Amino acid sequence: MRNISDLPRVTLGLYPTPFYRLESVSARYGRDVYIKRDDLCGTALGGNKVRKLEFLLAQAQADGCDTVFTTGGAQSNHAALTAACAARLGMKAVLLLKRRGVTERKGNLVLDELFGAQVELIDTDSYDEIDAEMRRRAAELEQAGHKCCLIPVGGSVPLGCVGYVNGVREFTVQAMAAGVRIGHIVSAAGSGGTTAGLLLGARLFLPGAKVTGVAVCDDPFERIVPELVSGAAELLQCGETGRPGDFEMVENIGAGYAVPNPEDTPYIQSLAREEGILLDPVYTGKAYAAMCRLLERGEYFSGEDAVVFVHTGGAAALFAMDLG
Structure with a gap:
């Protein structure tokens, strides 16, 4: 082993x-x-999610990434913790979240803002659509000189x-x-x-x-x-x-x-x-x-x-x- x-x-x-x-x-x-x-x-x-992110963000750092994309529901614990951990490591977090559930400025959406994440609510029920949008935006950022890590829902x-x-x-x-x-x-x-x-x-x-x-x-x-x-x-x-x-x-x-x-x-x-x-x-x-x-x-x-x-x-x- x-x-x-x-x-x-x-x-x-x-x-x-x-x-x-x-x-x-x-x-x-x-x-x-x-x-x-x-x-x-x-x-x-x-x-x-912190236990997962210790490995996922370490790999992102090893790959030279400066930006982390992830997704979840509007009140995603995973997204908020990704934002918190990315901030600790000096990385930018971009959260593309489903416009479902509690979308008012409450709970984790307040925390996302406190951690300095870029948050956008996407009107879809499909994580496949959000994953495609993450890839598209990451490609644009990489053309501008950034290196991006894409973490799927839940870090699973x-x-x-x-x-x-x-x-x-x-x-x-x-x-x-x-x-x-x-x-x-x-x-x-x-x-x-x-x-x-x-x-x-x-x-x-x-x-x-x-x-x-x-x-x-x-x-x-x-x-x-x-x-x-x-x-x-x-x-x-x-x-x-x-x-x-x-x-x-x-x-x-x-x-x-x-x-x-x-x-x-x-x-x-x-x-x-x-x-x-x-x-x-x-x-x-x-x-x-x-x-x-x-x-x-x-x-x-x-x-x-x-x-x-x-x-x-x-x-x-x-x-x-x-x-x-």
Whole structure:
């Protein structure tokens, strides 16, 4: 296996992020439930994209890029964190975002401006169209002497997934130090890259653990995640063969992507009031609520080993929309 440290990487977060037991949640469900606080990674409002961007922007720097293009929804956490990280590295961020969801000057759109990004809302539902527009604009800038890096939605490419292979290695060490055996890992899935990194990381460092992705949109993650796992495994020159049942996708989309589910609100409230932890209604709130419902069922999380919820950030959405 190739050492992860052999890949270009720039440090953008403060690691390791906290890993600890959720006392009230564990007591309620009679099960050890832990949380990995990647919302506390130290950049902007935190979130999972920083681990991906450490590798993606390091490669961009190595390629001599001075401008970074990316995309997402109007309230994209990925886009805001790309803007923040690019600013730290002295790079210009250009965000071509879908004119969908909350497009008023709220939440992440305020942060995009604070980080100095160039933002344009595109009236389309197609990322293919936006990707084509990014390529066109990048070509124009390169004719003017700039060098551009294009990062797809969510940073969900094999190199970005390596960030979460590294993340699993990090909390495996934390769990071992705390005497915790991890049996299950749960996170939100919005573009598939984090789930893929968690799955490959679990196969390498926690081979007995099951990874559950909670889909918050209707992308074909059963196809996307294995493809990303294969690509990341190729980068790391490692095998990616798992065992039957070590990965599953469940859905908690509700009325649609970026639309809060009113039935999730009590779960978001309880975690805030009992643990002081904020979840957003688009990603982490939906994932956490789905995990709690699975815990309520009892039989889903087999065995006695701990369940780990990976908090992937997204708090800015709380300042942009109602919980429902």
